[in-house]
Amino acid sequence: GQNIDQPTEMTATEGAIVQINCTYQTSGFNGLFWYQQHAGEAPTFLSYNVLDGLEEKGRFSSFLSRSKGYSYLLLKELQMKDSASYLCAPMDSNYQLIWGAGTKLIIKP
Amino acid sequence: NAGVTQTPKFRVLKTGQSMTLLCAQDMNHEYMYWYRQDPGMGLRLIHYSVGEGTTAKGEVPDGYNVSRLKKQNFLLGLESAAPSQTSVYFCASSYKESGGANTGELFFGEGSRLTVL
Numbered sequence: 001g002q003n004i005d006q007p008t009e010m011t012a013t014e015g016a017i018v019q020i021n022c023t024y025q026t027s028g029f030n031g032l033f034w035y036q037q038h039a040g041e042a043p044t045f046l047s048y049n050v051l052d053g054l055e056e057k058g059r060f061s062s063f064l065s066r067s068k069g070y071s072y073l074l075l076k077e078l079q080m081k082d083s084a085s086y087l088c089a090p091m092d093s094n095y096q097l098i099w100g101a102g103t104k105l106i107i108k109p
Numbered sequence: 110n111a112g113v114t115q116t117p118k119f120r121v122l123k124t125g126q127s128m129t130l131l132c133a134q135d136m137n138h139e140y141m142y143w144y145r146q147d148p149g150m151g152l153r154l155i156h157y158s159v160g161e162g163t164t165a166k167g168e169v170p171d172g173y174n175v176s177r178l179k180k181q182n183f184l185l186g187l188e189s190a191a192p193s194q195t196s197v198y199f200c201a202s203s204y205k206e207s208g209g210a211n212t213g214e215l216f217f218g219e220g221s222r223l224t225v226l
Contacts, residue, residue: 004151033213042199042217043152087151091213096167099151 002026004100006088011106012078020073020086020103028093034062034073035087037102043087047073075105083107111135115200115218122190122225130185130221132200139205141183142167142215143175145196152199158183159205190225197222 003025012018024032031050035043049055049064049071061074073086085102092098113134122128132141139160144152154167156175164175172194174186183202187194201215 031213035215042219043215044217045214048213095213096154096157097213097215099153101149101151 002092002098004088004090004098006086006100006103008101009104009106011108012075014078014080014107014109016078017074017076018078018105020075020088020105022071022073022088022100024069024071024088024090024098024100026090026092026098029066030091030093030095032062032064032071033089033091033097034071035089036084037087038084046086078107080107080109113200113202113216113218115198115221117221118219119222120224122187122223124191124225126190127186127188128190128223129187130198130200130223132183132185132202132218133181134183134200134202134216135181136202136204136216137180138202138216139180140203141177142201142203143173143183143185144199144201145169145194146199146220147196155185155198187223190223192225195223195225 047062
């Protein structure tokens with residue numbers, strides 16, 4: 001079956017670095033997406049990895065290891081506005097996104 | 110550009126009533142989706158469409174119907190609402206690559222919060 005596993009909740013301090021891990025099992029694989037969702041709002045696209053390695057985009061980076069079925073999202077220089085849920089979503093062989101339940105990130109001053 | 114627009118934003122229904130959620134996108138996207146999001150769970154795909162006049166079932170299609178008569182619109186219908194359909198519903202759309210595949214970068218509407226009593 002298809003399965004996504006990511007921590008339910010994480011807490012970090014403003015200005016620090018946090019890494020959100022995601023492991024997945026899908027029927028086929030066509031890349032992995034990370035989305036950000038603030039409370040009460042819609043998800044918005046953050047990053048996409050299709051090949052192994054690190055993709056950097058400003059304060060956010062995303063890593064993928066296809067052989068391990070593993071990805072992480074790295075957030076640097078945390079700001080209060082980064083408090084949100086982060087959704088890991090691999091794309092299966094039918095080009096459909098399979099969504100994890102998300103990791104709620106709480107930033108403390 | 111308005112992006113993806115959902116109406117209504119909020120609705121309260123009684124068990125057995127019917128209603129339609131409307132999704133409109135102005136980005137000329139081929140793919141459109143209806144998801145529901147419940148606390149502690151990931152987004153679950155209800156139905157989707159890969160183009161005008163086509164629809165397909167997702168993970169949780171029972172109790173819902175959809176139509177895509179125009180490329181820009183995707184309607185989600187509840188024929189006889191049940192309390193289990195209390196949820197936040199999101200519509201999304203995405204590009205189709207030149208090779209025909211879904212790009213996977215979804216653009217979401219603001220969500221429609223439905224309560225069934």
